Amino acid sequence: MEDESERPIGSFEGSPPIGILRRPLRCIVKLGGAAVTCKHEVEKINEEDLGRVSSHLRQAMMGCGPVTEVLGMDWSRGAGAAGIDSISDFNEYAIPNLESLIIVHGAGSFGHFQASKSGVHKGGLHVPIVKAGFVATRISVTSLSLAIVRALAREGIPAVGMPPFACGWSTTERNVASADIYQITQTLNAGLVPVLHGDAVLDNQQGCTILSGDVIIRHLTQQLRPEYVVFLTDVLGVYDRPPANPKAVLLREIAVEDDGRWSVMSPLIQQATGEGVEITVAAHDTTGGMETKISEAAAIARLGIDVFITKAGTDHSLRALRGELLGASVDDWLGTAIRPAQRPLR
Numbered sequence: 001m002e003d004e005s006e007r008p009i010g011s012f013e014g015s016p017p018i019g020i021l022r023r024p025l026r027c028i029v030k031l032g033g034a035a036v037t038c039k040h041e042v043e044k045i046n047e048e049d050l051g052r053v054s055s056h057l058r059q060a061m062m063g064c065g066p067v068t069e070v071l072g073m074d075w076s077r078g079a080g081a082a083g084i085d086s087i088s089d090f091n092e093y094a095i096p097n098l099e100s101l102i103i104v105h106g107a108g109s110f111g112h113f114q115a116s117k118s119g120v121h122k123g124g125l126h127v128p129i130v131k132a133g134f135v136a137t138r139i140s141v142t143s144l145s146l147a148i149v150r151a152l153a154r155e156g157i158p159a160v161g162m163p164p165f166a167c168g169w170s171t172t173e174r175n176v177a178s179a180d181i182y183q184i185t186q187t188l189n190a191g192l193v194p195v196l197h198g199d200a201v202l203d204n205q206q207g208c209t210i211l212s213g214d215v216i217i218r219h220l221t222q223q224l225r226p227e228y229v230v231f232l233t234d235v236l237g238v239y240d241r242p243p244a245n246p247k248a249v250l251l252r253e254i255a256v257e258d259d260g261r262w263s264v265m266s267p268l269i270q271q272a273t274g275e276g277v278e279i280t281v282a283a284h285d286t287t288g289g290m291e292t293k294i295s296e297a298a299a300i301a302r303l304g305i306d307v308f309i310t311k312a313g314t315d316h317s318l319r320a321l322r323g324e325l326l327g328a329s330v331d332d333w334l335g336t337a338i339r340p341a342q343r344p345l346r
Helices: 047-062 085-092 112-118 128-154 182-188 213-224 287-300 315-322
Strands: 028-032 101-105 160-161 170-172 175-178 193-197 199-203 206-210 228-235 253-256 262-266 306-311 336-338
Touching: 028 047, 047 101, 047 128, 047 287, 047 315, 101 128, 112 128, 112 315, 128 160, 128 193, 128 199, 128 206, 175 213, 182 228, 193 213, 206 315, 213 287, 228 287, 228 315, 253 287, 287 306, 287 315, 287 336
Parallel strands: 028 101, 028 228, 101 193, 160 193, 170 199, 228 306, 253 336
Antiparallel strands: 170 175, 199 206, 253 262, 306 336
8 A cells, every 4th residue: 555655745546647846845926917018918028027027036036045146048049138158157157056936927918819809718629710719829828938938047047938738738617637747846856947827728628728827826736735825916916896996905814714715804894705805807818817816816725825916026026925924924015915714923
């Protein structure tokens, strides 16, 4: 009989091989597409915001280690790349021991428009416009992923793109049916940073669908159990109504019960249950927007893992990425902490 203590993290009898992480996974980061793209301009990246986020991720991965010189790993001829001449710089360069991290990014202004116009999220791959939309969606989201991987590489982060469609992810009725977690654990063990993204994938029932980055994160969290999860968005966190509303209130802390029910712990507002929070989704967003984000974050918190949602590129996001809020009060921090109920703070 198999010794339960030797079973890899997240595995269960009859499951595909997952592999054993050589060191604990520090964090899974969801980089919202709206945080690094111009959401209402098709396929336009906000280069300044992406650069700032990449810098923060490098700082967070350095932990408490000494500040070292940054040598870029993008040796292509594109704009911002280090270029082929920089290769010799690595001869005497020791890559620092970085924290173990997985990055999952959304699509923002990439992919959503192609998917919504063709109905990829509804399935029907045998229909010509859906098949064409499937191809167009993947071209769009993978081009964004390449840009993000390159930005991370320019900061000295050994990032490698792992598109879900090409890495064994599929769904059944839009729920994850298969995923090659073993490839991800081996990538982490090699000292690399996996970069996944929302993608068009095959679905066993409806032919195809859109697998959102938020759903990917929940599955990875269930399998690999990071210490904490951070959602980086284009707003400070979860509000009780659309953030553009002048009466909108930032929900600072949400507690999740074992049965999945959640309630707002701070601030104490009249709408203190999940049913009272108003959610809106952009018409072109085929992944569920903030509503999906909250439900997936609550599912993660039920696993006993803290989730932090905050604005990308801010001091608040850097603190969350560094793990400074893990088990701590959020009184001096702007964002939304979603935590298991009854957990004492340090």
